[in-house]
Structure formats: C-alpha cells, structure tokens
Amino acid sequence: MSRSSNGWMVMLVLLGILFGVVGGGIMGGLVGMYVARNNTPQIAAPVPQEIKAVTPGQPPVVQNLTVSATSEVVETVRKVEAAVVTVVTNGGGNAFGGDAQASGSGVVISQEGHVITNNHVVEGSNNVAVIYSDGTRVSANMVGADPLTDIAVLKVEGKVPTFVPFGDSSALQLGEWVIAIGSPLGNYRGSVTVGVVSGLNRRVASQEGLIQTDAAINHGNSGGPLINLAGQIVGINTLVVRDSVGGAPAEGLGFSVPANTVRSVAEQLIARGRIDYPFIGISYTEVTPQVAAEQNLTTKNGVIITQVTPNSPAARAGLQNRDVVTAIDNNPIDQENSLRSILFRYRVGDTVALTVERGGKAMQIQITLVARPA
Numbered sequence: 001m002s003r004s005s006n007g008w009m010v011m012l013v014l015l016g017i018l019f020g021v022v023g024g025g026i027m028g029g030l031v032g033m034y035v036a037r038n039n040t041p042q043i044a045a046p047v048p049q050e051i052k053a054v055t056p057g058q059p060p061v062v063q064n065l066t067v068s069a070t071s072e073v074v075e076t077v078r079k080v081e082a083a084v085v086t087v088v089t090n091g092g093g094n095a096f097g098g099d100a101q102a103s104g105s106g107v108v109i110s111q112e113g114h115v116i117t118n119n120h121v122v123e124g125s126n127n128v129a130v131i132y133s134d135g136t137r138v139s140a141n142m143v144g145a146d147p148l149t150d151i152a153v154l155k156v157e158g159k160v161p162t163f164v165p166f167g168d169s170s171a172l173q174l175g176e177w178v179i180a181i182g183s184p185l186g187n188y189r190g191s192v193t194v195g196v197v198s199g200l201n202r203r204v205a206s207q208e209g210l211i212q213t214d215a216a217i218n219h220g221n222s223g224g225p226l227i228n229l230a231g232q233i234v235g236i237n238t239l240v241v242r243d244s245v246g247g248a249p250a251e252g253l254g255f256s257v258p259a260n261t262v263r264s265v266a267e268q269l270i271a272r273g274r275i276d277y278p279f280i281g282i283s284y285t286e287v288t289p290q291v292a293a294e295q296n297l298t299t300k301n302g303v304i305i306t307q308v309t310p311n312s313p314a315a316r317a318g319l320q321n322r323d324v325v326t327a328i329d330n331n332p333i334d335q336e337n338s339l340r341s342i343l344f345r346y347r348v349g350d351t352v353a354l355t356v357e358r359g360g361k362a363m364q365i366q367i368t369l370v371a372r373p374a
C-alpha cells in the first residue's frame with residue numbers, strides 16, 4: 001500500500017474518533033437533561049414584572065416605588081403638628097435698652113383658640129405671640145397662669161388650624177411610646193422627638209407627680225405637648241435634668257406635667273382666671289422603702305407628715321407629725337398617684353376621708369378641704 005493510502009486511513013480513523021466523542025457528549029447531555037427533568041421537583045417561577053427594554057445608548061429605566069404602609073408615629077405627627085405653636089414673649093429691658101425676647105412652645109387645645117404653655121415661658125412678659133407651623137404669627141392674650149404646676153393658658157383670636165384633645169394620663173404605662181413636639185432653641189419649629197414613658201409620679205424640686213420620658217427635650221421645648229400614639233395630649237413638657245445632685249451628667253431625663261393635672265388647671269383658669277387648690281394643711285415627705293425602713297413604718301406607700309399648719313383643716317382634725325397618710329377616699333397614695341394629683345380631683349369645700357396610720361394602727365379621719373392660702 002502506498003504512503004498516500006496510509007495517510008487517508010489515518011485521517012479516517014481520527015475523524016471517526018472525533019465524531020464518536022462529540023456524538024457521545026451530545027447523547028449524554030440529552031440523557032442527563034431527560035433524567036433531571038423527570039426527577040427534579042418543579043418550582044413555579046415568579047411572575048415576571050414588566051421590564052422595559054433598554055435601547056442601546058439610552059440610560060436604564062428607574063422605577064419609583066411607593067410604600068403604602070406608614071407608621072403610627074408618622075400618622076400621629078401628621079394629625080397634631082399644625083396645633084403645636086412657638087410661643088414668643090417680650091419681657092423687661094435687656095442690657096442694650098431693648099426688650100428681651102424669649103421663646104418656648106405651646107399647643108392649641110380648643111377651637112376657641114386656647115393655648116397651653118408653661119408658666120415660666122410667659123412669666124413677667126409684657127406681650128405674647130404664637131407662631132403656627134406655617135409661619136403665621138398672631139398675638140395672644142394671657143388667660144391665667146399657675147406657678148405651682150408651671151402651666152399657663154393663652155387665647156388667640158381668629159380661626160385656629162386645629163387642636164389636640166387631652167388623653168387620660170393615669171392610663172400611661174411604663175415603656176409606652178410617646179412623642180414630644182416643640183421648638184427647641186426657638187429656631188427649629190415643629191421638631192419631633194420620640195421616646196417612651198420612663199417613670200411616673202416623679203418629683204423634681206417643688207413639682208411632683210411628673211411624667212418622666214427619654215424623648216429629647218431641650219430649651220425651647222418647654223410648654224410643648226407630650227403625645228401618645230392615639231394623638232392625645234398626655235403631658236406638657238416642663239423641664240429636663242442635665243446633672244445629678246453629685247454633678248454627674250445625665251441624659252434622657254425629661255419631665256412633663258400629666259394631662260389630667262393640666263386639664264384641671266386649664267379648666268379653672270379659663271373659668272375663673274385663678275386656681276383654688278384644695279388644702280389640707282400639712283408639710284410632708286413621700287414614703288419610700290428607704291424612708292419606711294428608717295422610720296420603722298408598716299407601710300411603704302403614702303406620705304409622712306413633717307409639719308401641721310396651725311388652724312388648718314389638718315390641725316382641727318387632730319393630725320400629728322409622723323402620721324402617715326396612705327389614701328384619700330380609698331384612693332391610694334403610691335408610685336403612680338401623688339397626694340397633690342389625688343387632691344386635684346376635688347374642689348374646695350369637699351369633705352374627704354384620709355386613711356392615716358399612727359403607731360402601726362390605721363384610722364379614718366374626715367377633713368373638709370379649704371382653699372390653699374396665697
């Protein structure tokens with residue numbers, strides 16, 4: 001056989017091997033696909049969204065998605081923000097011969113234009129104005145103020161944007177979400193901060209029965225509302241504690257006057273322009289577990305009398321120093337209810353029954369409330 005014949009034979013053999021490899025691979029792939037299709041669980045493919053083809057040379061399509069669900073906080077703020085105002089006052093002269101200007105916050109509580117703020121915001125001012133959330137400024141008249149609770153009521157003329165109703169502050173729970181709205185530093189109108197109820201019935205200096213919250217409160221927030229998620233006023237922001245007695249810095253210690261107290265004060269100021277506080281005639285210290293242990297008391301709640309005012313209802317009823325008042329008309333004086341907040345439920349002239357512990361024995365003492373001396 002010639003060399004050319006041998007060459008052709010080699011080529012034919014190689015082509016045969018190549019076709020065999022390729023054919024075997026194709027057949028193997030087809031068999032694998034058949035087996036996979038018949039033995040693998042079928043998973044429904046997601047419904048494809050409409051996709052617009054991108055023409056070469058054009059930028060990709062951008063879709064703007066709108067989330068329909070909004071949070072309770074956002075909805076609550078939307079409902080009440082128009083009723084929160086900035087309170088601006090002009091007081092005595094300053095070092096440059098002009099009027100000193102201060103500002104705080106407030107909230108509209110009625111269609112008639114009544115506005116709640118703090119007494120310390122408007123105290124000593126010559127004139128007062130409020131600025132609505134849209135920047136409109138209107139004059140306000142003083143209806144009345146109460147330094148003891150640090151609450152003042154103003155009145156604006158004309159139509160108000162909206163108003164916020166009061167809620168029941170006695171129903172507040174520790175850890176409940178609350179919203180503070182106001183004008184911190186006087187420049188940031190409508191600022192919203194969110195926190196929780198950190199404590200109830202707190203006492204700071206002469207103020208008692210306060211709500212403690214960690215919602216940020218700064219200078220200028222004074223007089224603004226503390227709102228629950230139902231869109232109700234549960235407190236009026238009044239102060240913040242920055243330092244402890246020992247000088248240690250503190251954060252998140254804001255305090256508000258409870259709505260039930262604010263409502264009672266506002267109703268009296270609007271009706272009579274003054275507050276007639278029910279008065280017993282005692283000075284006292286709140287009973288705590290530490291006080292109870294030190295004084296060997298059988299109760300861990302209430303107030304211990306430190307002084308009885310001469311010629312007062314308490315003196316005429318025979319109350320004594322070291323007596324412990326634990327309840328008024330069976331309403332316990334405890335961590336949720338201060339003596340002052342319970343007395344606020346009554347009017348001058350009402351007769352109440354005090355539950356008193358003396359020497360380990362409980363007794364009921366009837367007292368007729370009088371107006372607190374000026």
